[in-house]
Amino acid sequence: MFANRVTAKLLAATAMAFSVWNVQASAESLSEAFKSPPMEAKPRLRWWWPGDAVTDVELRREVQLMAQMGFGGAEVQSFSPNFVKLTPEERAVVNDYAEPSFVAHLRAAADAAKSAGLSLDYTLGSAWPSGGGEAIPPEKAFTELAMARTMVIGGTSGPIKVEQPKRTKRLGALNFFDPRTKDPKYADWGKRMDARARTVAVVAMKGSAPDLKKRGGMNGMTISPWSDVLTSGTLDPASRIVLTDKLREDGTLDWSPPPGDWQVFVFRQFASDVGVLGSAGRGPQLILDHTDPTAFAAHAARVGDPLGKNPPGMRSTFVDSLELMQDIQWGPKLLEEFKKRRGYDLTPYLPFVVQPGWMQAWDEHYSLPYFDAAKSDIAERVRADYRHTVSDMIIAGFIEPFVAWNHAHGLKAKFQAHGGAFDTIRGYGLADIPETEDLVHSGDPLFMRLARSAANLYGRRIVSAESLVWPDRAYSVTPTEMRRRTDLIIAGGVNSMILHGMNYRFHAEDWPGWHAFQPSPFSLGFSGPLNETNPVWPAMRPLAAYMGRLQAVMQAGEPVVPVAWFYGRYGYYIGIEDDGAGKQAGEKAFLAAGYDFDRINPDSIAQARVEGRRLISKGGHAYGVLVLPPIDGIRADTMEAIAGFAKAGLPVFFTDHAPRRDEGLAEAKKRDARVKKAVAGAMKAGAKIVPAAELPAAIRAAGVAGNLRFDGDASDLVFVQRLVDGQTVTFVHNRSDSARNVTLSLPGVGGVTRWNAMDGSVRPVSASATADMTRLPLSLASGESALLVLDPKARPQTLAAPALIGSATLPAEGWALSVSGHVARKPYAHDFGEVALQDWSKVPQLAGFSGEANYSRSITVDPSWFKQGTRVSLDLGQVYDMATVTINGRTLPPVIAAPFRLDVTDALRPGANMLKVTVANVPQNGMIDPSNPAFKKLKPVAAGWVGAGRLEASR
Template sequence: MSERVMRRTAAARLIPCAWLAAATLTGGGAILSAAYAQGAGPSTATGASGAAAPARTAMATAAATLAGEPVLSNRIADVAARLAAPPDDARAMVRWWWFGPAVSKPQLEREMLAMKAGGFGGFEIQPVYPMELDDPARGIRNVPYLSPDFLDAVTFVNNKAHEQNLRVDMTLASGWPYGGPNVPVTEAAGRIRVATAVVPPGADSYAMPSVMSGERLIASFIGDGNDKQYDATRLRLLDGAENPANGGAQPPAQGAVPATGGAVGPGIARVPARATIAASTQNRVVVFYIASRTGQQVKRAALGAEGFVLDHLSRSAIDRHLNTVAEPLLKAFGDKPPYAVFSDSLEVYGTDWTDDFIAEFKRRRGYDIKPHLPAIYSGQGEDAPALRRDWALTQTELVNERYLTPVNDWAAARNTRFRSQTYGEPAVSMSSNRLVHLPEGEGPQFRTFSFTRLATSAGHLYNRPVISAETWTWLNSPAFSATPLDMKAEADRMLLQGVNQFVGHGWPYTPPGTQEPGYAFYAAAVFNDHQPWWSVMPDVNAYLHRTSYLLRQGRPANEVAVFLPNDDVYAALTPGKVSLSAEMHKHVTPRLIEQVLDAGHNLDYVDAESILALGLRHPVLVMPHVTRLAPEVLAKLADYVRGGGKIIAVGGTPSLAPGYVDARRVSAQVAAASRALFTGPVVQLVADDAAVGAAVAKALPGDFRVASNASDVGFIRRKLADGDIYFIANTSNREVRTTATLRAPRSNAVWWNPHDGKATAVAVKPSLELRLAPYESRVLVLTDKPQAAAPAPRLAAPVVLADLGRDWRFAIAGEKPAAMPELRSWTDDAATRFYSGEGVYTRDVNLDAAGIQGARVTLDFGQGTPLESTPKVPSGMRAMLDSPVREAAVVYVNGQRAGSVWRPPYQLDVTPLLKAGANRIEVRVANLALNGMAGQERPDYRLLSARYGQRFVPQDTHLIEPRPSGMLGPVRLLSEKTL
């Protein structure tokens, strides 16, 4: 769970095949050509130090042997046959937080059964920080992570989950990132620490830096200046290594020798307290580069899981973690391994080094990094960008080979899968996702650069048909504020990016006897049965289940690729912040993404690695502000253009070598290749992002073009052998009435209702009439052969059959019904202001036979109120619409369940349940658990923090206040006569 993602979402609230054959050959291996890795030595032509072949073998074995792989269809009839009841593997999951861990078997089983009853298909176990001190009277006992009691609970849960056909995933750690008490300081996340010593005029010695446990002095430089100001390009390496500033090998500067010294152990050199040096008349500074540690501790760790975050660039650190943490966890699963093991987002803050980085850098890049440390860590000098590119690329290669590949191979060898949020720090790339069996995204930023689209794009490119996303992180903060509509609104933005497996964030385990509404993770929404609106969770999950299933079928059909200029981003990265995903938005801007989407296309990302490995299959490629590119990538682009591909270059064309070695010669090659490539008729050069939409439309007319509200309506298409599936969503809080034009309509078109699977015929020629309620979504299916579907009914304009806005009877649990002459929020009454739960509204209505005969009768609850802004929500997302039913309802007509109301349009077809004469209507409305919390004192975690340290701070608790609740009106029965 990325806290950076959570902060970013404040600005992204909801406002008005046959798979590529080449992908299966490269799925697990490191792919990096000698040209892309320009500057590498001969041993690194593939960019993988011997790891590629075993990884490919493991991936192929896993694909062939793992049980429970989803069955995917490539024909419309097969998909339609499963639409009413899709396979369980497409059901949403939840992240199950075990606090402490302090769990009991009876409660674990009760919560699993509740998950299943609510429509969830499984869970991911995530042990985190204690929520309460041990309390024998209540059965609360915090047990250490990986203790026998903890592992016994894992075994119990796994066995019970298999009995219930629930999927079980296991996080291979507690909290995030990977680490814990088994990580020695020598394998903790690494960084370079820069220290200085001032040498005044006339001084003949200087103080050496203090080098502590886990640290090593790797280089010292001297030059004119002081500790506040010096020219890094003119520093000289004190050990006499090559100095690129003046082009010659240098003797030890000024005859520097240590004042004291000596060995302290095998392979460990003691740093002397002072070093002597020949005196000078100038102010001088000595700059030290020390291989150090970030000191980062595992975030939100369970009891006994505290410790350093491990070095993700170190194979020994990863192997230690697999041996000491992962193996005991897997043994607890016995002969039924988890469906997948999981790694959360890479948030190894500040890391940029590992112990053998100097040797690995020279082996891969072909030159010694040590003389260039001042340029890399200061950014000074014209060579600094190229050097930083090589330095950051080396880190990507190391995390790929030493973290992602070994963990994925380890999982495959144990008959499970590796599910990974592969973004963040260290600087993994989009193509790094090829190394994991199950890529996962995070973040609903549909119309900006998106971490989620990194995962879905890699899935589309590298044949990973199931792509999950951590969903609803910080949804409508604070905890217990989220509504079912909030869930759908964010989920739709995930679906539009290509997600087809939801992992809800999340489900907090709550011990029996805890004051309602129970536990909440410090930064998350809650989706368990402590929510009053749990009654509609099966309906919400039915929608998520069906849409996830549909977006797995066939193959992805996005037609525009946006190139991720990794080399340019590498070159701009700075020490302690080595992340492609965090900085890519400067190239892939919101304006650029909006231009592509509004031109009637959806998109995938590609990068140099994917182009070299797989070529390009998208008809159009957009290259945003690319300056650094390897000649071999340009050669692939030339092949692409000769094969009919079209390129749009934004803001200029490539002109520089990616890296440092032989940069002048390679840059000349790049510039020449660019001139040859970007002068053809199928290549467009546009000045800025604002011109991209017109250029895309010129290159390829939109796949799905709406006549208006282009920024509100999103779509994604899946292509099957005999048809196309379009998921279409209104992402705004207002109704959209427009038309849509499909570039390639087929002879038959049908709406598939994503909520119940019913099919209705529709016309798409010459255009599709599109009327979408706020946050409404639909599925359009196009085929060349007729489909089984009911004809769209021809109905007269609706008339009001009965106004039900008054004279209800209302009751809450345990109380007798009372008259409610006017509909109003029950929080208006002091007695129910802090009530969280269900309120039951009943009313009788007499109907004439003439009014209902030959008509469709709808119970209409109103449209809701669009919101213009949410100044009180500092982070997270929410649907910008206040519902007329706060927050969900189940409706009964004459004692029979008519359905649920939790999303626009707030209507139910009640035709078959009505009769002439008296009819009883009952509406059971559930509000938020937040209201009950508003009437309670906040928990005091002072003693908990005194015992375990402050491991969490509940977010946004100052915003806890009662929200309007109940059926607010208007309510009407509408009659539409059949024509």
């Protein structure tokens, strides 16, 4: 029976030792947490500091402001104030980052946070990637491998001239424009960087060259030297010759190529001078070697050790996504580690490792590799072994030391594991607080599930997200968009949002003050300043309350995720599993069929067990089924573990076909045989090969209960679900641009309530029992969500919808209007007298206005609307971008998101009423300045109160 299986599974999962804020959360405690979220459930702010150019007085004031607005804390991100004119004295103070004065300021902020009941996270280093200062000299800087290729026609006598690799030119840490590099004490750093250059290998193979796409620039800056590939070159591995000792200093190769077409490759190691992006601090800002634990130790000694152990008011330290810009990911000991870990010498196979897109720090995407092997899968195996080794070295050299350092200092480790060439899920899982972000594809909830997956697999209770980030929109993001993005993030499995971000008040006299990602002549910036200089700042208090209520629910009880969906890749980008198509077909099919999923990695499989036909992760989460995507290669030990799961009774499904071989090259025949034997054993035990389109049905037929069922068009509906003391809590979000009308079936029979996180109200909804499910109609507008709680102790009920008994359209004219704000970044205030409601773009004086506007006039309300049981709502119609309504001197809670509708029953009186509507818009229009290179590219957006408001009475 559907509900019985679900209930049994959920109740069993509840008994697992999975750390949550209150494992035994009851219906009463959940309701109380929803009404008044605990501090851990409140959202946090990324708090941008201009290096050390801060004061204790202002830090304390801003901490109090965070507390007043309903935030639970902040993440300190020290940053260089780019594109702000600084005096030499200001620049020097900014660069006192990590000096004793900065540490004192950080302690003062943490003490203030503790006194206010908040806590701070601290970015372990200024900006990202990690590094900077004298702690990371050239000898500890990260390295890259560069490749040069020469086509050679064989059959002639040598020596021959071959191309030599050059260090890719980037605007690096030792660039001439950075005054920090001009101190005489760093005069030899350039030579010391050059001294680390060495030729690693010269390899020749017979074969053809790749056909490459024409490269496009990125504002004149080189991010990667690789072009995307139209057709891979083909090499013959059997012809490989290592010629390293034949290369002369003048670049000639003492070699006579045999007949044939040869590709000759020269690989050279360089210490990369790529700098820490936007960093504050003294000295050059070289990025540390993430494969060298001594480099991390030196970095932590500089930026972390001065805090001491168990620093009061601090929760964790944080590392952002790595974003390492290397030609080929490398470490000085990589060849040595590769041979030790993979069992063979990588040197003769180096030409196979280059695959653009995957290797990039930004704009990760799919491309064919530069070279494949002729008539074999050797190249693919080599790439898998290479990536496995890079992953191992980054985890051992950076991630594990980072976590260990935090624990030794009484802190938690918070880490963004995306943006790096390693096992992403393991990287998240090693951290105490795995953190994702919504910048990827405008908040892709399927990508964000990677962090949630790690939390369930490794037993982490908080899933964090760098949130509310929009590229090229420094000043135009509205509260409505923030609310909608919040829902998308929650539907991605996140339960702790870090809002990007609050800027320390710096250069405040130049409205709106410093913004860490303000527009420049080169970029339109990111997101918006979330502080009191932003006219829509008042929306943050109700928005923080909204987030806190949702997060309080999503931190309670146990997650319900029945499907473990195998992920054996290193790194991530959308399209990594379908050759760049980015369809995410498997993930979308699971959700449409009512099954939530986690991605499970080989490391988690190695630590899992089967009990009662369920897969139990190291972290205690129980999965009802393990599904593998259509992959050819898998580690033999992983496949053997999966076969063991099948024999223990776990349903196992292979999509389209089973793996055919081991993923690596060493002892390939032996390992391939192990994979085939394990697959055969799994199939004999009941594992099945199922076409992708039939997977959901096959899972259901195997008796694996889903989270819910949809009848109707459920495309683009995403959901998460939790079990709290027997109650099933379901959050459903419509990410589509159009409405969705479905019938939703929840497991078990009970009464259903809909919880409104915006105002904290709870109301019953109509539902009916059908067999062992509870069915209810669900209509969601574009971007709308529903938080539904099924209580098996209550009964489903049918409720009559309120009937509309009267309505009245608000007048479009006769509104007294006064405004106060900015035009072209200059203060502006004006009383317009009586006006008609319209977009401010049609009013010359307001076309470039940003700020607050007060509309007021008298309206008349029908006395017949005041009979007992009648509720009156005010729908303001089109508002850009938030509104606060005052009726007869009584100010109601702000309306911050569409639909701009609120209950006004208790504020109205029969007959004449004085209505005041205060509207605030985003800063965008007030920032436009054709004379300023940074702001002239901004475009105007709709603003003001356009009208079409209505009063509606229902009973």
